[in-house]
Structures are given as structure tokens and as C-alpha cells.
Amino acid sequence: MFAELSELLGDSVERPQQGKLTLLGATKTDASFLVHHFLSFYLKAGCKVCFVAFLQSFSHYNIVAQKLGLGLTTAKERGQLVFLEGLKVARDVLFSKRQESAEPHPFQFISGDGSNLRGLHDFVRTALSPAVGGDSWKCPVLIVDDLSVLLSLGVKPTDVLDFVHYCRVTVNSLLKGNAVVMVRGSDDSEDEENELLAKALRYQSSRILWAEGLATGFCKDVHGQLTIVCRSSWEEKAERELQQVYQYKIQDRNVSFFARGMSVAVL
Amino acid sequence: MAALATGELTPSERVPTSFQRKVPGGGGSRLAILPGTRPSVRHGQLLLSSGLPSLDCVLGGGLAVGTLLLIEEDTYGIYSSLLFKHFLAEGIVCGHNLFIASAKEEPADILKELPSPFLNTSVSAMEEEEAAMKGKQESMKIAWRYQNIQTLEVTQNTSSKFGHYFDLSKPLASELIQNIGCHGFFLSEETALCPDMNSCNMASGYSRLLHSIQKVIYQEGFDGSIPQKAQRNILRIGIQSLGSVLWGDDICCNENPQNIHSLTRFLYVLRGLLRTSLSACIITIPSHLIQNKAIMERVTNLSDTVVGLESFIGSERETNPLYKDYHGLIHIRQIPRLNSFNCNVSDMKDLAFRLRRKLFVIERLHLPPDLSDTVSRTSKQDLAESTKLLSSGCSAMAIGKKHLDF
Numbered sequence: 049m050f051a052e053l054s055e056l057l058g059d060s061v062e063r064p065q066q067g068k069l070t071l072l073g074a075t076k077t078d079a080s081f082l083v084h085h086f087l088s089f090y091l092k093a094g095c096k097v098c099f100v101a102f103l104q105s106f107s108h109y110n111i112v113a114q115k116l117g118l119g120l121t122t123a124k125e126r127g128q129l130v131f132l133e134g135l136k137v138a139r140d141v142l143f144s145k146r147q148e149s150a151e152p153h154p155f156q157f158i159s160g161d162g163s164n165l166r167g168l169h170d171f172v173r174t175a176l177s178p179a180v181g182g183d184s185w186k187c188p189v190l191i192v193d194d195l196s197v198l199l200s201l202g203v204k205p206t207d208v209l210d211f212v213h214y215c216r217v218t219v220n221s222l223l224k225g226n227a228v229v230m231v232r233g234s235d236d237s238e239d240e241e242n243e244l245l246a247k248a249l250r251y252q253s254s255r256i257l258w259a260e261g262l263a264t265g266f267c268k269d270v271h272g273q274l275t276i277v278c279r280s281s282w283e284e285k286a287e288r289e290l291q292q293v294y295q296y297k298i299q300d301r302n303v304s305f306f307a308r309g310m311s312v313a314v315l
Numbered sequence: 316m317a318a319l320a321t322g323e324l325t326p327s328e329r330v331p332t333s334f335q336r337k338v339p340g341g342g343g344s345r346l347a348i349l350p351g352t353r354p355s356v357r358h359g360q361l362l363l364s365s366g367l368p369s370l371d372c373v374l375g376g377g378l379a380v381g382t383l384l385l386i387e388e389d390t391y392g393i394y395s396s397l398l399f400k401h402f403l404a405e406g407i408v409c410g411h412n413l414f415i416a417s418a419k420e421e422p423a424d425i426l427k428e429l430p431s432p433f434l435n436t437s438v439s440a441m442e443e444e445e446a447a448m449k450g451k452q453e454s455m456k457i458a459w460r461y462q463n464i465q466t467l468e469v470t471q472n473t474s475s476k477f478g479h480y481f482d483l484s485k486p487l488a489s490e491l492i493q494n495i496g497c498h499g500f501f502l503s504e505e506t507a508l509c510p511d512m513n514s515c516n517m518a519s520g521y522s523r524l525l526h527s528i529q530k531v532i533y534q535e536g537f538d539g540s541i542p543q544k545a546q547r548n549i550l551r552i553g554i555q556s557l558g559s560v561l562w563g564d565d566i567c568c569n570e571n572p573q574n575i576h577s578l579t580r581f582l583y584v585l586r587g588l589l590r591t592s593l594s595a596c597i598i599t600i601p602s603h604l605i606q607n608k609a610i611m612e613r614v615t616n617l618s619d620t621v622v623g624l625e626s627f628i629g630s631e632r633e634t635n636p637l638y639k640d641y642h643g644l645i646h647i648r649q650i651p652r653l654n655s656f657n658c659n660v661s662d663m664k665d666l667a668f669r670l671r672r673k674l675f676v677i678e679r680l681h682l683p684p685d686l687s688d689t690v691s692r693t694s695k696q697d698l699a700e701s702t703k704l705l706s707s708g709c710s711a712m713a714i715g716k717k718h719l720d721f
Contacts, residue, residue, distance in 0.1 A: 081656035105590045111359075111654040135587035142584055143529055158580070200613040201583060202576035232616065239609035266664060298657045 049088040049116060050081075050303045056276065056292065057255070061093045066187050067220045069212075071253035072230040073246065077272045079230070079259035081303055083193050084109070086228045088116045091123055095225070096185035098175040100168070102134035102197040115301050128185060130175040134197070158201055165203060165211040173218050176225065188225035190215055195249075196232045196242050205241045209248050216252070229253075254279050259296075269313035271298050274305065349549055349593075351409025353477050355379065358654040363549065363595050364409075364478035366401030369677040371478050373645075373666060374620055379653050380549065381539075381590045382619035383582070387602040387648075388556070389626035394643060394668065395599045397675050398624070399553055401481055402597045404429040406551035408479050412496040414531055414552040414594075416524055418561035422499030425555070426492055430481035482673045496535070496548075500527050502562065520562040521581040528552060529588060537592045550594035557598050558605060567604040578610065582617045619651035624668070637682055641667040645677055 049061075059065065072082045080103070087109070090097050101109060109131075110120040123129040137155045154171035157164060176188035198208050212229060219225045233239075233246035250256060256277040262270060276292045294305045306312075352361045355376055362377035365384065371377040378384055384402075388395040406413050407429065415422035505523050532538055537550045558564055558578050565572040589596055602611050602623070615621050626643035627633040645666045652658040667680040 078652060078658075080652060084656055108654055112656055115655065135583070135590055138584055139587035139591075142525070158584075196613075196616065197583070200576065200579035200617060202580060237609070237612060238607070239612050242609070242612075300655070300657060303656075 049092055050085050050305075052305050053085055053303065054089060056294065056305060057257075057278075059089065061089065064090065064093045064095060064187065064226070066224045066226065068226050068255055069216055069220060069253045070226065070228045070255045070257065071249050072228065073250075073256065073258040074230075074232050075234040075258070075260040077259055077261035079257075080104075080193070081298055082257055082259065083191065083228075083230055084112050084116065085303075087191055088113055088118050090189040090191070090226070090228075091118055091120075091128065094128075094184075094186045095189045096128055096130075096176060096183070096187075097123075097189045097191060098130045098132075098172055099191045099193070100132045100134070100172070101193045103194045105135055106131055106133050127183065132171065138201075157203055164207045165198070169211055169214045169218070172215055176219060176223060178223075188219060188223050190219045190225070190227045192227075192229045194230045194232065195245065199239075199241050199245065205245045205248075208245055212249065212252070262295075269297060270295050270311050272296055273308070349547060351405070351411060351477065352380065352549065353377070360653050362477075363411075363551075364405050365398070365597075366403075366405035366479070366481065367398065367675065367677060368478040368480065370398070370622075373647060373677060374622075375650060375658070377477070378595050378620065379651070380593055380595055382595060382651055382653070383586055383589060384595070384597045384620045384622065385614070385618040386597065386599040387621070387623035388599050389624040389628075389643060390603060391626065391628060392556070392599070392601065393628070394624050394626055394670070394675075396555070397483070397670075398622075399555060399597060399599055400425070400429050401675065403551065403553050404432065404481055404487055405479060406549070407487060407491055407495050408432050409549075410495065411549040411551050412498075412535065412537075414498045414500065414528060414550060415555075416500035416502075416527075416553065417555040418502040418520065418559065419556055421501050422497070425553075426497065427486060427489075429487040429492075430483045431485040431487045432479040432481050480674060483670075483675060484673050498527075498531050500524055520564070521577055524554070525581060525584055525588075528585070532588060532592045532594065537594055539592050547593060550592070552589075552594055552596040554596065554598045557600050559601050566607065566610055567601065568606070570606045572607065575607065575610065579613045579617055582614060586617065586619075615649060618649070619653075621649040622646070623648050638667075640683065641669050641678075641680065643668050644680070 054060070070086070072079055072086075087097065087099060091113075099109075106120070113120045120129060120131070124131060132154065134155070137153075138158045141153055141155045141158055154167045156167045172190055176190065178188075195208055195212070198211075199205060212227075215227055219227050229249065231242070231246045231249060233242055237243060256275070256279075258275045258277070260273050260275070262272060273293060273295050276294070278290065293308060295308055295311060296303050296305050297311065349361065352363055353376075354360070355362045357375070358379075360379040360381075362371075362379055364371050364377050365374065386395045386398055403413055403415065403425070413426075415425055417425065500523075502520050502523070505527070506519075532550065535550070536547070556562075558566055560567050564574070564578060566575070566578060585596065588594075598618070600614065602614075605611050623646040624643060625646065627638060627641070628643075632638050645668050647664075647666070650658045665680040666677055668675065668677045
């Protein structure tokens with residue numbers, strides 16, 4: 049978790065906001081550091097987290113989390129984190145001998161038999177719904193790393209949007225928790241389905257963090273530009289600006305944010 | 316006394332002293348003993364050489380085990396196939412196992428065309444072979460030794476070195492190839508067999524290839540998740556011209572192909588397979604033939620390292636004196652972020668490749684040196700004059716005419 053970023057967003061570990069959908073986006077750059085931020089932030093805040101990772105393996109996220117001072121393995125053992133590793137599950141679905149189990153597999157859609165994301169949603173719901181005995185975790189959180197991968201796997205954009213909608217109903221409204229989803233997209237992209245997805249998600253989300261590479265190309269000291277759009281209710285609006293733009297530099301264990309053109313290298 | 320004894324012991328049995336050095340591969344990780352690999356300083360992952368030390372350097376030290384290198388082919392596929400062969404040849408020299416998949420050529424034929432390594436290690440000696448006559452005796456001895464010794468010995472001798480230079484003019488010795496575990500996948504041969512093929516709505520060629528790779532990984536013990544006692548090795552997977560028409564895919568002929576998702580789905584599952592196994596994969600893909608650019612964007616996102624080649628053959632740059640030292644440009648499109656949220660991007664962005672008489676190298680692109688007036692080289696003078704013409708603009712029309720008037 050990057051303290052600077054949570055300060056910019058006005059989040060605090062003691063009292064995380066509830067019922068919000070946060071959209072993370074990336075244009076021509078890699079914004080995975082945002083995912084790592086939110087994962088470690090919510091784990092530190094004591095929320096119950098369900099992390100659906102399509103892009104990378106568990107060990108990758110675990111090692112990065114260790115750099116940020118968190119052990120995902122222990123969080124998993126304590127029952128705080130439910131981790132679905134897409135790469136592994138997809139492989140298992142394809143190469144397993146087909147045993148017809150009663151409940152649909154969360155990754156059944158990858159086999160291309162026309163099934164939708166209902167299995168995945170059921171997985172999220174059971175993972176996040178409070179246990180019968182009652183556990184001590186704060187609000188539940190769903191984190192999805194890169195919804196755009198679903199499109200590559202042959203899921204229709206409307207199905208992805210349905211999935212997000214159902215997750216919002218379950219997580220945001222019923223369980224009073226948060227959802228963080230990530231997409232990629234750019235203005236000059238020819239991937240129309242992905243653009244549709246990104247646009248629809250921008251419309252729904254209450255907070256958008258969009259990272260872009262610099263328009264002028266690669267720079268050693270400024271890795272990109274982060275636009276934060278907070279859609280707050282009207283009484284809060286007076287306090288804060290709606291849209292903030294910062295530039296960032298990714299360091300080994302931290303990301304530093306600064307106002308545009310205020311990089312240490314420039315000054 | 317104790318220090319002498321430690322030389323014979325395996326690292327794990329080493330006598331604990333207060334002055335122990337942290338040796339890579341000495342402590343916890345058993346993987347680092349694998350030939351032809353070295354652990355990355357940055358993210359702790361094992362690295363393999365791509366077969367071109369200059370490319371390794373650009374990619375941050377090499378390819379990590381369990382990742383995918385995607386090569387976007389140049390227009391005629393000449394230089395991409397060179398990269399492909401270097402990757403496989405490096406595997407043979409290091410004693411790795413190979414898996415070669417192609418729809419165009421027989422894997423056995425590809426093996427025959429692999430370049431042979433320069434076994435004398437210094438690059439400068441290799442560049443000026445004639446000058447390095449005094450070292451000839453030793454290098455001859457080394458070469459002679461390699462021919463007679465068992466392959467195991469060869470791998471141990473060469474494994475200390477990471478990344479070799481290859482001589483394109485000589486084919487790899489067939490004795491080296493014979494001792495390597497090699498699996499071939501030739502699509503038109505495979506079409507006869509294979510049972511349930513519609514398991515995943517992909518073009519059938521991809522599905523067959525996946526099952527074949529999965530079988531090799533699990534049966535030959537490259538699976539990283541199952542602990543094994545036996546000697547482990549690296550599997551190098553090479554897939555040639557993936558996505559071309561020969562694979563039974565229509566993304567090259569149609570803007571809205573029937574199975575638009577089959578290539579991306581294949582890549583996703585392949586990546587899942589690679590991540591948990593001791594293997595690395597190189598794929599060449601004819602990206603300029605793929606009609607729907609959205610597919611290429613998705614393919615890039617699903618692979619780890621992406622390198623694009625752009626050759627000058629047939630383009631006007633071929634005759635441009637500015638590029639006369641090079642055969643094409645190389646674009647590093649993507650470098651993976653492994654075990655960190657920070658990737659090591661090199662400062663060099665303008666890279667070019669060049670095919671010398673024997674050697675394929677990637678260099679930093681630079682303009683030819685500016686020649687002084689005393690040097691008389693015709694092409695340079697022409698160039699200089701034409702730039703003078705350009706800069707003088709409209710007022711110099713009369714002078715310009717003089718040049719055009721013949």
C-alpha cells in the first residue's frame with residue numbers, strides 16, 4: 049500500500065469507505081501497481097478480500113505483497129483472503145478429465161461451451177458472504193485484475209457487464225462492501241469490445257483511477273500520469289476537486305506521486 | 316583444512332562458518348544448479364538466454380523461466396526465424412530439452428538448420444579471427460575436446476557461461492543434437508491422431524498443440540509444482556508462425572474471423588502451463604498479416620515479452636545511407652513485470668539489428684559518423700549535398716536545377 053496514494057484518495061486504513069466501485073484503468077502502460085495498492089490496502093484495513101486474478105500467478109502477487117509488507121499466504125490461511133488464480137484454474141478446466149460435477153466450475157466459461165460468468169459470480173458470492181459463526185473481518189472487498197482478459201477468453205462484453213452488475217448488487221449493496229476492477233483501454237485502440245466495456249464501467253463506477261503513459265514517450269524519471277476522478281455526492285463536492293491529475297514514478301517498493309511537471313528530475 | 320573440505324561437499328552440507336558468502340544457488344534454491352540458467356538479481360527468477368547476448372541485455376538479463384517471448388515477424392520472416400533458431404540452438408548447447416512446433420516445416424528440418432556456437436568465448440577474438448592467431452592453438456583444443464566428449468560434459472563446461480554467440484555460416488554438429496531430448500510437433504502429421512478435440516472451441520490445431528505440450532510437460536517431469544528427486548532440466552518450447560493460415564486459423568484472411576478468440580485463448584492456457592513448469596517459450600507470429608488489429612493488442616497483453624522486428628528489405632530505408640549499417644529495426648514492445656511492480660526498462664529505445672557475415676547482432680541505432688570535407692566518399696557527398704539542397708529552400712532553385720539537369 050502506498051501511503052501517498054491513499055492520502056490523495058482520502059482513504060484511511062482505520063475507516064475504509066463502503067459501497068464503492070473503483071475502476072482502475074491503464075492506457076499504454078501497466079497499472080498493476082494500483083491493483084497491488086488496493087490489495088494491500090484492504091488487507092491491512094482488515095477487510096475480507098476476494099481476489100480474482102486473471103493476469104498473474106499467486107506467487108507473483110505474493111512476492112510483491114511481501115515487498116509491501118504483507119504475506120498473502122498467511123492472509124489466506126487466516127481466511128481473510130480468497131484467491132482465485134485464473135491461469136491455474138483455466139489449465140485445470142481444460143486438461144482435467146471431464147467429471148460432471150453438480151455445481152458449475154467458476155471457470156467453466158473458458159471451455160467455450162457457451163456458459164456465462166454465473167459460476168464466477170457464485171464463487172465470489174460464497175467467498176464473501178459472512179460465515180455463520182460470524183468472523184471479525186470488516187466489510188468484504190472484491191478485486192478483479194483485468195476484466196479485459198475475459199474478452200480475450202471469448203466472453204461477450206455484455207456478459208462481463210452483467211457479471212460486474214451482479215457483483216455490485218451482491219458486494220456493494222447487500223454486503224456493504226467495495227469492488228475494485230481493472231480494465232485496459234485507449235482512445236485509439238481498435239478493440240471495440242474493450243472500449244465498450246471500459247466506457248460502460250466508467251459510467252458506473254464511483255471512483256476512477258486511470259493511468260496513462262506519457263504522451264511524449266518513455267521517460268526515466270516520470271513513468272506515467274494518473275488521473276483520479278472521484279464522483280462524490282454533491283455536499284462533498286465543494287470540499288474536493290472532482291478530477292486530480294498527478295504524475296508518478298515507480299520505485300522499488302513504493303510509488304511517488306507529484307503534481308504535473310514537478311518531478312525531482314525536472315526541478 | 317575446513318576450507319579445503321568444503322570444496323568437495325555439496326552446498327547444502329557446507330560447514331557453517333561465520334564467513335559464509337551468499338552464493339546464488341548455494342543456499343535454498345535448488346533450481347539454480349540447472350545448466351544454462353542464472354538467477355536474476357532483480358526479481359529472483361531464473362533466467363535463460365535467448366541465444367543472442369545482445370537481446371538478453373536489452374530484455375533485462377534474459378528470459379525468465381515460465382514466461383513467453385513473442386516475436387512479431389518481419390515482412391518476409393527472415394530475421395524472426397533467425398531469432399527462433401538462436402533460441403533453440405542455445406537450448407541445445409546448454410543441454411536443455413526442446414519442443415518444436417510448426418505447421419510449415421518439419422521440426423527435424425528446423426533442427427538441421429540451427430547455427431553452431433562459437434566455443435572460444437571472447438567476442439573480440441571472434442570478430443577478428445585472423446588477428447587472434449596466437450589464441451588459435453587453445454581454441455582449437457577446446458573445439459577438438461568438445462567433439463569427442465560426451466554431451467553431459469559439454470553442458471557442464473558451457474553452463475558456466477550464459478548465452479552464446481552463434482556462427483550462422485556453420486550448421487550445428489549433429490552429435491550435439493542427437494543427445495538432446497527433442498519433441499517435434501508438425502501439424503499435418505498430428506491431424507490423424509488425437510481423440511477429443513473439441514474440448515475448448517479453439518481452432519483444432521491450437522488445441523492439439525496445447526494437449527501435446529501438456530503431455531510433454533507432465534510426462535517428462537518439467538512440472539514445477541510436483542517435487543521430484545530426479546535431475547531436472549529446462550524445456551524450451553518454440554512455436555513457429557503461430558496464427559498463420561496453416562494452423563487452420565482465419566485471422567489472417569478475415570477482418571471478422573469466425574473464431575476470433577481461439578488464438579488468445581490458446582495463449583492464455585499456454586501461459587498457465589508455462590507458469591507452473593520449468594519451461595520457456597518463443598513464439599513467432601506474423602503480426603502484419605493479422606487483419607483485425609484488436610487481436611494483436613490482446614495477444615500482446617497476454618504475452619510476457621514482446622519484440623517486434625522490422626526489416627529494411629523492400630522498404631525505401633534499404634537504400635537510405637543513414638541506415639546502411641543495419642538490416643532492420645527492433646522494437647521492444649513489452650517487458651514483463653515479474654515479482655515486482657517495476658520493470659527494468661533499458662534506456663535504449665532505438666535499436667537496430669545487423670546480420671554480419673557470421674553473426675546476428677542487435678545494436679543501438681546511431682547515425683553514421685559525420686565525415687569531414689577531406690574524406691571523399693561518393694555516397695556521403697551526395698547525401699551531404701542533398702541535405703544542403705533541402706536546407707537552402709526555395710531560393711536555391713537555380714542551384715537545384717543544376718543538379719537535376721542530367
